[in-house]
Amino acid sequence: MHRHMTTTALLAAGLTAGAAQAENRIDRQLPNAPELAAYGDHAVGVRTLEMVNPDQIDILAIDPAADKPEEMPRYDRPLTVEMYYPAAEGAEGETSFKAYLRDGTTEVTLEGQAMRDVDPAEGETFPLVLISHGYPGNRYLMSHLAENLASKGYVVASIDHTDSTYRTQAAFGSTLVNRSLDQLFVLEQMAQKAAEGGDFAGLYDAENTGLIGYSMGGYGAIITAGGGVTEASVGYTWGGPHGTLGIHQAGSETHDALPDPRIKTAVAFGPWGMNRGFWDAEGLAGVQIPMLFIAGSQDDVSLYENGIRAIWENTSNVDRALLTYMNAGHNAGAPMPAPEEAYYFSEDKGFNISEHYTDAVWDTARMNNIAQHFVTAWMDSHLKGEEAKAAYLDLVENSNDGVWSVEEDGTEKEDHSYWKGFPEGTAKGLMYEEKSAAE
Numbered sequence: 001m002h003r004h005m006t007t008t009a010l011l012a013a014g015l016t017a018g019a020a021q022a023e024n025r026i027d028r029q030l031p032n033a034p035e036l037a038a039y040g041d042h043a044v045g046v047r048t049l050e051m052v053n054p055d056q057i058d059i060l061a062i063d064p065a066a067d068k069p070e071e072m073p074r075y076d077r078p079l080t081v082e083m084y085y086p087a088a089e090g091a092e093g094e095t096s097f098k099a100y101l102r103d104g105t106t107e108v109t110l111e112g113q114a115m116r117d118v119d120p121a122e123g124e125t126f127p128l129v130l131i132s133h134g135y136p137g138n139r140y141l142m143s144h145l146a147e148n149l150a151s152k153g154y155v156v157a158s159i160d161h162t163d164s165t166y167r168t169q170a171a172f173g174s175t176l177v178n179r180s181l182d183q184l185f186v187l188e189q190m191a192q193k194a195a196e197g198g199d200f201a202g203l204y205d206a207e208n209t210g211l212i213g214y215s216m217g218g219y220g221a222i223i224t225a226g227g228g229v230t231e232a233s234v235g236y237t238w239g240g241p242h243g244t245l246g247i248h249q250a251g252s253e254t255h256d257a258l259p260d261p262r263i264k265t266a267v268a269f270g271p272w273g274m275n276r277g278f279w280d281a282e283g284l285a286g287v288q289i290p291m292l293f294i295a296g297s298q299d300d301v302s303l304y305e306n307g308i309r310a311i312w313e314n315t316s317n318v319d320r321a322l323l324t325y326m327n328a329g330h331n332a333g334a335p336m337p338a339p340e341e342a343y344y345f346s347e348d349k350g351f352n353i354s355e356h357y358t359d360a361v362w363d364t365a366r367m368n369n370i371a372q373h374f375v376t377a378w379m380d381s382h383l384k385g386e387e388a389k390a391a392y393l394d395l396v397e398n399s400n401d402g403v404w405s406v407e408e409d410g411t412e413k414e415d416h417s418y419w420k421g422f423p424e425g426t427a428k429g430l431m432y433e434e435k436s437a438a439e
Contacts, residue, residue, distance in 0.1 A: 023111040024339040026144040033369035035421035036376040040152030042086035046114035053077040053185045059174040064241035080160040082139040084150035091118035099140040102356035103346050104166040108339045114147040120203050127383040128209040131158040132217030136169040144336045148372045155204035173240045179220030210379050211266040214334040218271025223248050225266050226259040226288040233278040250283035265382040267292045269334040274310045275303040281314040290319045292378045296328030324431040327361045333371035337364045392420050399430040
């Protein structure tokens, strides 16, 4: 098995014994991790929830080559959700879990900090965060971020999107049409479970929800946030069959009614669509909530200058920020570290399965830690109103330009402009840019 080890990967190896590395840990914290990447004070619990969204259009049952049916076929759409939550004090439980690799056939054991089916914490109500994976993906792909946020006082619902997982990957039109609908359905289901008499009554506040999406999950997050797709994209022959994507078209009654005021902010990793004509300035003007976009400058899936950066620039009327990992690709920040079993060339898929998780330049754990830091600062600012966390987002744009200037006792001098929360010498290769609602 051929595998390159970067400097940061070797540092990570020093943190855990060889046996622990074989455990496929998702919770690695490197010595150079920024401050807010660290796990919080809460122990973490996790449990699996099964949901069914009734009477949905069955995209897979529609023949794009045939005449448009008089009535669209419908079905009850199943969705599996992994719920991460602050656990009761003193909780003990199993922290390993099973998940399938990108090949859709290999099941592996992963190890984190979330304990299976333990009791939730009592006496406090937490914000809710939804997580939406890419195409294909699964509810565990961003588990490093899900349990990290849960340890800091969030309840996180990470969704398995039917027709978009490694095991259920099917017609792309289903993802285009259903992604935002899935996000909003899960929000409503979670709201019911937190209401009086619900399974998790009082545990979290669904009226105060954040949304995180990666790739096609980011595409869905933009729609959920109010961004409408273009008329041209509704007509793509390879997209939603027979105009089914029209429910999300900018200016349509269905799309105007879509945004849910319970969702206060969103984070989109590598959001897809600008590169294929799904977004324009008119549609992106519909975004109604503050958004953080996270990208790799060498993204060859969603693209950067004509993709994610263009989405950030063309979104208007809301505050938004763009965090860029310079020279990183599409996997910047979102996927968990590649399991050991992923390092093989799949004849069926035509590529090394580890490529689904890794980056050509950056170490995955390093990218995860940076993402954990920024998402924590963003969500704490927007969902918890923690004004002190805004300082972690008040940065010189190019991390390489930051100046480390402190007194011997650690007091910052007037010319100190180093990225807050980053140890000396570690804020390199990153850009953080902001635009206000007026820009």
